[in-house]
Amino acid sequence: MDPDRNPETPAGRRRLFLIAVRDYPDEGDDFRAGIDAQITAASTWWADKDALGDRAFSIDAAAKIHSREDLDDFIRDTGLRRAGAGDVLVVHLTGHGERGQSGTHRLIMPGGDPRRPDRDAYPTGDLISAALSSDAGQVLIIVNACYAKAVQADVLRVAQDLPRHRREHATLAVIATVDADDRPRDREFATLLDRVHAQLCTTAGIAAEHLTLEEFLTELTRAALQDPGQPLAVPHRVWETWRTRYPMRSLPNPGYRPPADLAGPQRRQVAADATELDYWLDRASGRPDHDPGWYFTGRADLNRATARFLTGDGGVLIVTGSAGSGKSAVIARAVTLSDPDVLARPRYARAAQAAPPGTLPPPGAVDVALLARNTDSVDLLTRLVTALGEQPRPAPDHGDPGQHLREQITEIISARFAGTGRPVTVVVDGLDEATRPTRLVADLLGPLARLATPAGVHLVRLLVGVRSSTPHHALPAAEFDTLLDLLQRATAAPPGNVLRTDTDGVYDDLATYAETLLAAGDGPYAGDDEAVRAARTETAAVIAARVQPSFLDTRLAAGHLRGRLTRQPLDDPAWLASLTDATIGQLRLDLRDNATDDYPVAHLTGVLRAAAFALGAGIPWADIWPAMTEAVLDTTLPDADGLIGHVLSGRLGGYLVSDVEDGRTVYRLVHERLAEVLRQDLLPHRQVEGA
Template sequence: MRHTGGEVRPTALPLQGDATSIERALLTLAVRDYPRDPAREQFARGIDQQREVVHEWWWRTPDPELAFTPVEPPQELVNRDAVEEFLRASKVRDMNGEALVVFITSHGIAGSSDTHFLRLPETDSKRLLATAVRTVDVVSAALDSHARNVLVIVNTCFAGNMAADLAAAHKEIRPDRRDNCQLDVLVTCGLKSKIEVTRFPTLLRAALERLRRTAGITTPYLSVPDFIAQYALGLRPEEEKKFKLHHLVQGGTLQPSVCLPNPGYVRLPELPGALAGHTPWAAEYWLDRASGRPHDQDSGWYFRGRESLNRTVADFLGPGTRRGVLLVTGCAGSGKSAVLARAVMLSDPEFRGDPLYKQIEDSSAAATIPGENPRCAALLARSLDAAQFAAGLVTALGLPLRPVGPTDDQVAVWSRQLLAHVEESDDPVTIVVDALDEAQEQSRIVSDVLGPLEPWCRVRVPGQRQDRPAGDTSPGLRLLISVRSSQPAHSAGSVAVEDDAGLLHTLRRLFPAALVERTDNPASKEDMKRYLSALITESAGEELVRAISPVVDAVWPSFIDARLAGYQLRNAPDPLALARDEEWHRTTLTQGIRGLLYRDLRIVENDGLHPRVALALLKASAYAKGQGVPWGEVWPAIAGVFLLPDQLEPQEWDTMIGKLLSGRLSGYLAQSIEDDRRVYRPAHEELAAELLRPDSDLPASGGDHD
């Protein structure tokens, strides 16, 4: 750092090596010292603020792979010669890297014609052509360089006046460059607008913070329209015309630009094995279900027991089984997803080799560990239509989707691709589908995607007629599917009576030889007790374990209720006292997920999150279509409907959402990705159903508090 004019500013960086070889360059042309300007110090301070936030966005980004190399003049730019020397020394016209961002800020002058000039400290207002710099000359140097992607941002008074000059210069750029490179120019002022020197950095920093926290954009780079939209959110109504960004040269694409690193991007590790075709956020779903953890910041693995069921699944996925169908079914919340997720995670050799999870394999009975199967494809069917379902299976198998013509049916094209892969594979293909009952277009998924696969699931039985497809020499296909069904009636000494209707019945008709395993049989009570004991504390004493039995009786067969109840016990000052609390049993546990939710809603008021606001946000997540609700402006807008007539200011909504996602209610939400946005939804369909009830409202205040 150095002092200049009484202000502290970052030290200017010298040109670094061969500027033409920089892959991502940030060239800053900032003129700050105007000795004859009466507002000299204020202007210089504003320029420093602009440079600081630009550096933070493009240079000091937390992800080094997205960072740009700064290129700045070694000394103040006081006249036209200094600017031209900087352009020559930086070799901007010859830059040939992946991306070039040019930020220009200074005083600006609108010429008597449609020309814009940069006013320098030694500029003579009566001799602009000789002593000022035509802004379009600096911009053209970048646009006509060899960089594959160029973004220029001009923040000066009257910058809109360069539109005509810039349009003419753009025509002179060689056609192949205009057609094949992304070239964008943004200006912050129109024809007659003057800048307020500190307003631009304020707006840019506000956009940066929104992208880090609330925008939820998950791509490593932003599109130019996204950048403009996030910037515009900070504009007051009276500023929209004066300070909005004008897109004078448009790159002609809505796709993300490598010139715009996303400050909110979180680089997650690539996924191995069965999850290789999924986004990292989708993998979190499988880990959540397999571990039974109460929220995604918890690294524990709490599910225990279910040895008989896990052994059946392990046998089905083992080397001795090459074909077949296994249907895992049970009532809502009874742990179907946990069984499938455990199999998916533990069949992955890289997951099993991770020291963080090696203990899971070591602590499980050997017969319950499926064989290593890195080719296993796993798909969560929730909210998918038939085309998305077929595409999801193809992608999960690591295959590029075949192109679909304008008259082609997507489902047919991708189902044929899936079938061809099964036929041509040298090894058995394993497909795991969770929550098939929560998919859209269930009938078409069964008939048009799963139906054609049925012959390749058939098992050859010695002595029986061969009814597999002619010429079938493939190793075959194993399908492991979870599907909800109503809990069968049980009576002493009798066999469970299955519900002969619904999707389970349809699947059994399609796959008559399928094995069926239930997750809601009475034996699962002991598994639930072991899960609760582990969730509360790995060293739960005998007295607490005994006290858990009535809790299990109250919430069985719902493992989702058990997880929520266990989290309340875990966070109670005295878990044993709460487990024995008759009022907790009567007003909370006996009401299922409704009682558990409303108890937590009353408690979060102690954390500064108003219960009515929290409930409104949860309801909004349940009413959102698709995979969930994005944060941004959408979540508060939907939640506001449930909070009428009361309302919050935008910043208050962001504070409340932050508390919701970081507090005890975070376990009621799951995250996903839709349209490159992070979205939030209820963690379970049973919870969503409760939030969607018309009479779902916060009970009267009172009850117990932690």
């Protein structure tokens, strides 16, 4: 876990102080409604227990503030000045304000004499001082009043009087919603908070539990300028301490979704994070997006060979096949079903119990599981060191960083073997998706395979997944065959240790997979009626015969049918052609079925194509995905965010997986084959729309 993104701080109270000065003699209905909207918006953001859980704040709301004495009583009665070091405070202040002749800011009191603000108005700096001078470890003050930024002079005076340790060690910030010569409009800041709340739950994609001040202000600015015809006031930072550059517990992220804690500590060390564990579970289960079922029930011979290898004395096992033929499923099944903590969960325990004899790897068989997608050799070497439980040592100034990391890995693995007497199991999937696969073979996989004792005993058990073309077919994937050949030679893998997932015998497994997918859910193929079972079996057989050896295309075809209201006629030429067209055909059907007048096929395709061109872990939403989509389509979209949301919320969302990179949620195609299809110049609109 990144300490900067998820800081560990002392436990204390989270308190939201809602100070709304109202009941002015001349206030109208719009002003009262605006105050109510602010209270609702702030309460939703900071105090919604259902959404925030233990990040929710308790509310201290001022009942009636008519005089200076009332506000002083509120400060005293709530203990604002006496907040403890572990407390987190958010002070939301709204009401009429003015700037005095001395430049200080004052809150107008409803019960005061408008001719004597010097006596009856409340010095805003006194309220700010009460919060900043407390011992609370984190304080955020939001001033939403006329001439709000005029509080800057008061804040600077208060800050100068704070002790040095308070300025250096507390996380303190003050925000003004309007400038020193401006007045907020009714409902303006409430509208802004609501917009930002919605952004953080969708387009912003910030994955952390809490926001930095910079992230909060950036999203406020983006929301304020959302409608160029009617811009809202952009809030101002008034003052802050340096610690606001880190996530603040005073700014809970409403878009945060805690990862499923599926594995125990041992497995969490193997997988880089919960997102990576989700990768293995998705591939191992063969489940569509948001579906907890377990559908891969065949592949017994391949699974048995893999399990046997994982109980052996080391060496190399290569799992290979054409795109979509289930390489990752075989590998990921071994990774997932060797984790005792995952097996403790009922749905995975059921999968293990139903497994044919000899197909389960022993618990704890896999030590490290790495994904090679979009990584280079130094990246993967670094991740391997970390996954083995060590910190990468700094490389010498003029040395080869890869060699330096290999030496450290050799030391770690040798020490482990000396202590346990068994080889360390390393899994690397998606070799062909690395940035430079051949370098990865030379820099990492070959050296790992050659690690041995002086007596020739292997120190590593290496399991690698790599794409290759189907035997006896045309050779559009010759580059992958060259990579497979290089991998075999570099690791000295014997022919018997190369498992293919695309042999002629795959038909039965595909048919079983399709039938199981069709039976799930509430679609027209679910149920135990004899006629339903017969239709399911016959449909699955047609799918398997047309798409073999692709599990990816089987999943897409069956997923499309089980979402229908009626069964698919098996003699429909268009449907049969879509199966023959494999991935392209299924994508065409789903694009057609999800298109609307507002979101036509071409635009839906553009969203997916933009994700296909993304590097790294995927494409972030925010401003990037809309801009990429418009660039791919070479047009300006009237509602790019709505278009992306339409894709993610429907069946097309199943073509994408989410990940986290640099603290942001990113999206990529669920399979590299889909990305390849969408990146091809010949596919885009004409080929996809041509159904």
